[in-house]
Amino acid sequence: MAFSIALRSRLVPRLLRNLRSRTSRRLLSTEAPSSSSSSSKAAPGLSSAQQSLFSDLPNHLPPPPPEAAAAALGKERKGLKFLSNVFIWALTGATAAVGYTSYAYTLDEVNQKTKAFRESASKAPPALYSTGIDKYQAMLYYTAKKVPARAIDMYLELREAVEEQVKGFTEPLSEKLLPDMHPAEQGVIYTLVLDLNETLLYTDWKRERGWRTFKRPGVDAFLEHLSKYYEIVLYTDQMDMYVIPVCEKLDPNYYIRYRLARNATKYENGKHFRDLSKLNRDPKRIMYVSGNAFDTTLQPENCVPIKPYKLESDDTALVDLIPFLEYVARNNPADIRPVLASFERKDVAKEFLERSIDYQKRMQGQRQGRFWRR
Numbered sequence: 026m027a028f029s030i031a032l033r034s035r036l037v038p039r040l041l042r043n044l045r046s047r048t049s050r051r052l053l054s055t056e057a058p059s060s061s062s063s064s065s066k067a068a069p070g071l072s073s074a075q076q077s078l079f080s081d082l083p084n085h086l087p088p089p090p091p092e093a094a095a096a097a098l099g100k101e102r103k104g105l106k107f108l109s110n111v112f113i114w115a116l117t118g119a120t121a122a123v124g125y126t127s128y129a130y131t132l133d134e135v136n137q138k139t140k141a142f143r144e145s146a147s148k149a150p151p152a153l154y155s156t157g158i159d160k161y162q163a164m165l166y167y168t169a170k171k172v173p174a175r176a177i178d179m180y181l182e183l184r185e186a187v188e189e190q191v192k193g194f195t196e197p198l199s200e201k202l203l204p205d206m207h208p209a210e211q212g213v214i215y216t217l218v219l220d221l222n223e224t225l226l227y228t229d230w231k232r233e234r235g236w237r238t239f240k241r242p243g244v245d246a247f248l249e250h251l252s253k254y255y256e257i258v259l260y261t262d263q264m265d266m267y268v269i270p271v272c273e274k275l276d277p278n279y280y281i282r283y284r285l286a287r288n289a290t291k292y293e294n295g296k297h298f299r300d301l302s303k304l305n306r307d308p309k310r311i312m313y314v315s316g317n318a319f320d321t322t323l324q325p326e327n328c329v330p331i332k333p334y335k336l337e338s339d340d341t342a343l344v345d346l347i348p349f350l351e352y353v354a355r356n357n358p359a360d361i362r363p364v365l366a367s368f369e370r371k372d373v374a375k376e377f378l379e380r381s382i383d384y385q386k387r388m389q390g391q392r393q394g395r396f397w398r399r
Contacts, residue, residue: 123180132184139177146174195292201305202289203258210256215354215361216306217255218299220315221263223333225275225343238271241334243344250347252280254354258304260285260313262297262321291323298323309360312353314346319370326362329373345374352377 126135146167222228227239251257257280261268265286272284290297301311301324308327316333319325329349332342358364368376 126180127184132181135177135184136181139181142170143174143177146170197291197300197303198288200303202285202303203283203305205305206256212307212310213357215255215310215312216258216304217251217350218258218260218301218304218311218313218327219281220299220313220317220321221259221261221268221271223316223335224314224331225259226271227334227336229336239336240275241343242338242340243342244275247343247347248276248280249278251350251354254351257281258283258285260289260299262287262290262299293323296321300324301327309362312350312361312365326366328370329365330370331374332372342374345378348381349373349377 130138219225225241225244227241228236229239230236248257259268259272259281263271263286265288268284268286272281285299287297289303291300292298299313299322301308301313301322304311308324311324311327312329313322313324313327314329314331315321316331318328318330322328329346331346332340334340334342353361353364365373
């Protein structure tokens with residue numbers, strides 16, 4: 026009896042577990058297709074209600090937007106495109122206006138033409154208005170004037186800064202390139218300005234030997250003799266690093282008092298011009314000798330043209346010019362410019378020689394006439 030009771034207590038739980046396992050297997054086998062299909066459509070980690078909700082969604086992409094939405098989207102894109110075009114047009118117009126203004130007018134002219142407008146825009150609107158609409162219109166009007174006025178102020182400031190930077194490369198380094206003349210020499214001696222290349226020397230370059238500099242015939246005698254009568258100044262468009270060593274060999278006795286290089290020239294229209302007005306000397310008493318005199322200075326009335334030196338072995342241009350320059354120094358005319366204008370840009374040395382010969386002939390004829398009268 027006791028054995029049977031113990032056997033039941035062991036067999037009954039096993040039978041119950043086997044029965045439960047079988048029923049659960051049947052249930053799983055009957056629901057497997059539906060559950061597998063639903064689970065294949067549902068996202069992992071979701072509840073049964075959520076899985077059933079997602080399983081009802083279609084498996085294809087959402088349909089395209091309706092015609093009204095497409096039309097609204099097209100209008101929005103057209104509006105953005107129009108605004109971008111307006112911005113580009115405005116920017117192009119403003120750039121063109123700034124470029125034309127910078128080309129056609131100087132900084133002072135722009136300042137004078139816009140001064141009244143900028144002053145009116147800087148005034149505050151009146152404080153009292155009859156209605157709110159008048160106040161709003163006045164505020165809108167003054168704002169519309171203030172924006173372009175501020176833009177003009179910014180343009181003037183920027184242009185002034187740019188021109189200051191450019192001026193350092195285009196204008197001479199100082200308003201007075203030479204120190205004040207000694208009081209004992211003022212009104213007594215002239216200032217003789219000499220160019221360097223093709224006037225006192227010639228620079229040549231060949232591939233097999235590179236650069237070579239040739240001294241013009243008669244340079245030593247020219248400088249030594251005229252240094253007694255003139256304040257000699259060398260004025261060239263070459264760089265300092267070239268001028269200094271060349272002058273050390275060209276003028277070892279320092280007959281040339283002052284040497285001016287490229288940083289003392291005025292850059293204009295792609296050329297470096299000698300600005301004789303910045304020499305701190307009386308323009309009536311300045312002569313500029315150069316093989317390209319009228320093309321390299323801003324004061325053609327002070328030019329003494331000379332034949333450019335091109336390595337001719339029989340060149341005597343510098344020596345031939347000495348009589349004319351000595352004659353000017355001895356006679357000391359009050360203004361040299363009318364004297365130079367009388368040569369009409371001809372070869373001064375040759376023309377002066379012809380005039381001297383003609384003058385001597387006339388004087389000789391007068392003397393002979395006086396002799397026969399006696």
